[in-house]
Amino acid sequence: MxxxxxxxxxxxxxxxxxxxxxxxxxxxxxxxxxxxxxxxxxxxxxxxxxxxxxxxxxxxxxxxxxxxxxxxxxxxxxxxxxxxxxxxxxxxxxxxxxxxxxxxxxxxxxxxxxxxxxxxxxxxxxxxxxxxxxxxxxxxxxxxxxxxxxxxxxxxxxxxxxxxxxxxxxxxxxxPARLLRFHTAVRPAAFATAALLVGYVVLGLAVGLVAAATQGHAPRTLAVLLLGLPNLAWPALTLGFGGAWQGRAEGPFGLPMPQLLDRVLRGPDLSTVDVSSLARHDGRAWWLVAVAAVALLGTGVLAAVRSPAGVRPWQHALHLGVALALATLTVCLLGRIQAQFGLSLLGIGDDSGLGGKVELTPSLWRTTGLGLVWGAVAGFLGALLARPLRHPGRVDEPAAR
Structure with missing residues (x-):
């Protein structure tokens, strides 16, 4: 309740x-x-x-x-x-x-x-x-x-x-006692991936509040933050590591999203949304790549820090790769948008501004595959970077006599 x-x-x-x-x-x-x-x-x-x-x-x-x-x-x-x-x-x-x-x-x-x-x-x-x-x-x-x-x-x-x-x-x-053996393989990577998704939402919230305070249209911006912030933040993560989405926007209404995305989708045919297509309209889109790289590396370190010391780097890579791939698949399934409305009366309507269509769907295999690859890379590098840190389960070697 x-x-x-x-x-x-x-x-x-x-x-x-x-x-x-x-x-x-x-x-x-x-x-x-x-x-x-x-x-x-x-x-x-x-x-x-x-x-x-x-x-x-x-x-x-x-x-x-x-x-x-x-x-x-x-x-x-x-x-x-x-x-x-x-x-x-x-x-x-x-x-x-x-x-x-x-x-x-x-x-x-x-x-x-x-x-x-x-x-x-x-x-x-x-x-x-x-x-x-x-x-x-x-x-x-x-x-x-x-x-x-x-x-x-x-x-x-x-x-x-x-x-x-x-x-x-x-x-x-x-x-349950029979599932304790999966604790090391699943929970650190799952926690780090969840922290990555929540962290992107928090970052998007900060950016949105700054935009609401400095660029006007505060009520509209707050509405987007309160209703659909992860709908923006999580696809931004997938775009940052190389994923892509496809869609179009037709008619008088558009997506409750940044103007940059709406401009990319306003075309005669189905448009591909990735970092390069966004950067053709605004070069600041390349920041998505830099933010995703830092965030993924931090995710790898966090997963390694929460794991026992005996887990090897290749195991970290496998665990985080699978976790990020599953998270990316979930984002792709939850982040789909499709809205359409058509109205005609005696044949009048659809060509008179009374209808419209908005859709945004992921390139599923490309985006999920890249999530697997970059999760594995982040897990391996994070394990190497986490070695100097003392993390749970670490056993120090006895001092030489």
């Missing part, structure tokens, strides 16, 4: 900064519920209708990852807190705690999903299409509604995955 309370607060603050509090018909709480449902792994469908003489189509596939991250950190902390002073836990106990956490997650998720629905009337004003729609009883509308069965299914997968990641990342959380 605490996780949902935090997500609701973050979603409400972000939507208020975006101006959603002024939506007509008391829509604001319904929109907040829809955002929380999406952030918790649920599914919200967009609906459109233009009457018998019109046509409308809409679709939305995006995760508000700032809201998701706030809920994940809160829920993971509360799940692990009672276990932090124990060395070993029985499998039945962990399963029971996991089942309880899943139930406490699904019940409020179902309530939010039942509340997440609303319909808006479009073209309010003096538009000729508005008058024609009233005359023909074809006034266009758009709305949203949560899919309850899909929401509960995906929400269950979401919470179980979160609890598993929390156990893998935590250093103090107990494991």
């Amino acid at each position: 605490a996780g949902f309370a935090v997500m609701t607060a973050v979603a409400a603050a972000g939507l208020a900064c975006a101006g959603a509090a002024d939506l007509p018909g008391g829509a604001f709480p319904h929109v907040v519920a829809a955002v929380v449902v999406m952030a918790a792994g649920g599914e919200v469908g967009i609906t459109g209708d233009a009457g018998v003489l019109g046509g409308a189509h809409a679709g939305l596939s995006v995760l508000p990852l700032s809201v998701s991250l706030a809920g994940a950190l809160t829920t993971g902390y509360l799940f692990l807190r009672p276990l932090r002073h124990r060395a070993v836990a029985r499998p039945r106990e962990l399963l029971a705690r996991g089942a309880r956490s899943a139930l406490l997650w699904l019940v409020p998720l179902a309530l939010f999903a039942l509340f997440a629905h609303h319909t808006f009337r479009l073209l309010n004003g003096d538009s000729p299409l508005e008058d024609l729609g009233d005359l023909l009883d074809s006034t266009p509308t758009a709305g949203f509604r949560a899919d309850l069965p899909a929401t509960l299914l995906f929400g269950l997968v979401w919470i179980l995955g979160l609890l598993l990641i929390a156990l893998l990342v935590s250093r103090r959380a107990p494991l």
Whole structure:
């Protein structure tokens, strides 16, 4: 329940900064519920209708990852807190705690999903299409509604995955005795990779706050930070180590992202987004490479410092390479964006600024493969750099007599 309370607060603050509090018909709480449902792994469908003489189509596939991250950190902390002073836990106990956490997650998720629905009337004003729609009883509308069965299914997968990641990342959380042998191979690399992702979000938050204070449009910038900061920060990490994304932006609306990215996507064909394509519009994009290099090297050192002294450099490389590849795959799957809306009335609409499409998808194999390679490199170099440091599990050689 605490996780949902935090997500609701973050979603409400972000939507208020975006101006959603002024939506007509008391829509604001319904929109907040829809955002929380999406952030918790649920599914919200967009609906459109233009009457018998019109046509409308809409679709939305995006995760508000700032809201998701706030809920994940809160829920993971509360799940692990009672276990932090124990060395070993029985499998039945962990399963029971996991089942309880899943139930406490699904019940409020179902309530939010039942509340997440609303319909808006479009073209309010003096538009000729508005008058024609009233005359023909074809006034266009758009709305949203949560899919309850899909929401509960995906929400269950979401919470179980979160609890598993929390156990893998935590250093103090107990494991069943049969799984203790995996502690050295999994947990240091998992913790370092999680720290890398959270660190990128913190860095993005600092940059965003500076931009909000110095460049104007503070409410819009704060809305992006509160709703979709990881949607920017984590793809930036993948671009920094050589990954690529593809997408396009058409119509009057665009991505809630920097103008640089929007300019790259505004083309007649599908555009490739990587550091070189961004740098053609702004040379400062090369800083993404420098920041990623430093961050990955620090991740390798952190993983080595948290590992026992007997782990060899090639083992560090293997562990961190696999961890970063899995994290990159997760970022690619969660960071996809696809939004489209089309409206026509008697054949008028799609060519009159009433429709649009935005999509951004990863080059999956390239980005994940590079995550594996650079994770291995960072793990090997980090192990070498961490040798002078005293880290847990290190055993000093006896002094010569």
